[in-house]
Amino acid sequence: MPLDLFQRICEQTAKYYPDTRLGYAFTEPLIYRHFDESLALAKQYNLSTAVTTNGLKLPEKAQVLCDNNVDDVFISLDGTKDIHNDIRGHRFSFQRAIDGMEALFSQKNAPDVSIFCVITEWNIGDLKSFADFFAQFPIKQLGFMHTNFTPQSVADTHNTIWGDRYFATESNMEVLDIKRMNLSHLWQEINTLKKADYADRISFSPDLSTFERLQTFYQQPEQFIGSACSDIFSTMMIKSDGSVIPAHGRCYNVEVGNLNEQNLSEIWNSDAFGLLRSDIQKAGGLLPACSRCCSALS
Known part of the structure; x- marks a missing residue:
């Protein structure tokens, strides 16, 4: 996005919708060539900002996030180190995200940090270990998201x-194989996570109340x-x-x-x-x- 267009967005947001939040998402924002300048513009116009990232560039960008008063950073991870790195195809992806989080936590003016994990056939069975790993991290939320698909x-x-x-x-059907998802195992993990000591920081989207609802979600997508x-x-x-x-x-x-x-x-x-x-x-x-x-x- 050209920087002059982003500036117009800031100007008009401040004028018409000053309480709105600017969200950087859907493509990796930390590699946006005007990322630093755009955050400075948002700060100049006193706008709330949130950034969703895969974390690869987070160690380099942690300082600019803090300096420009970003409110929330949402980090997308797919599981514990080996599973995440395998899914992402990058052997240092998980550690880069962790290093970036630690860089944020070291700052007094750090944004709130939340982690979100999409549930897939590859990380069922790993969700509890994943949550345990982050139990002592000062994160705001650990969210598990059921896969969106059509x-x-x-x-x-x-x-x-x-x-x-x-x-x-x-x-999402080109990568998703519903038949390979062990829903019984997933349901057991969900219930285990809801009873964990850190359950108050965990969320599920959607929060399916019964095993039958879980089956409906994945096996009857027209419902x-x-x-x-x-x-x-x-x-x-x-x-x-x-x-x-x-x-x-x-x-x-x-x-x-x-x-x-x-x-x-x-x-x-x-x-x-x-x-x-x-x-x-x-x-x-x-x-x-x-x-x-x-x-x-x-």
């Missing part, structure tokens, strides 16, 4: 109704787990070219505005954004392809 069958059902406005595609999407009323994603889509990168790739042509307030209140909100509300809170989106699981 099978082609769900996309097809959705597209027969909504494809002309909000086209859906298969998502809704949540009831409504709130992110379309609270979040927008600005792409590097200035185009804007609703909610975030997992939402429908529908352009609801462009910062090169409109300001943030005009986009937030645009007809395109309003139509999506109205359509989703009229449909009962979710569209068919929303069923396993992270925003539809509350």
